Amino acid sequence: xxxxxxxxxxxxxxxxxxxxxxxxxxxxxHFIVTQLVLPATTTVPPPPVVDIVIxxxxxGRSRTIAWRELTDTTRWLQGWR
Numbered sequence: 001x002x003x004x005x006x007x008x009x010x011x012x013x014x015x016x017x018x019x020x021x022x023x024x025x026x027x028x029x030h031f032i033v034t035q036l037v038l039p040a041t042t043t044v045p046p047p048p049v050v051d052i053v054i055x056x057x058x059x060g061r062s063r064t065i066a067w068r069e070l071t072d073t074t075r076w077l078q079g080w081r
Contacts, residue, residue: 005073006071006072006073007070007071007073007078009067009070009071011036011048011049011052011067012036012049014033014036014049014052014067014070015033015034015035015036016032016033016034017032017033017078018030018031018032018078018079018080019031019032019033019054019070019076019077019078019079019080020076020077020078020079020080020081021075021076022073022074022075022076022077023075026059027058027059028056028058028059028061029058030056030057030058030080031054031055031056031057032054032055032057033052033053033054034053034054034055034062035052035053036049036052036053036067037049037050037051037052037053037064038050049067050066050067051064051065051066051067052064052065052066052067052070
């Protein structure tokens with residue numbers, strides 16, 4: 001079976017994106033990106049996104065992950081499947 005190609009992501013456009021965990025834990029399969037985490041510095045233009053906060057639809061639990069983890073197709077699929 002072919003593994004899906006890693007999605008090209010723009011971290012600034014991840015907010016409210018929908019993701020599916022390939023290996024769900026605690027019945028948490030579907031997630032929404034609820035927050036972009038920026039570095040603590042205040043510069044113009046704004047600094048790049050460092051992490052994201054994803055929330056499980058089933059339980060409402062949130063966790064912070066590096067946004068680049070979403071490009072790992074063995075762990076995450078874009079959209080709800």
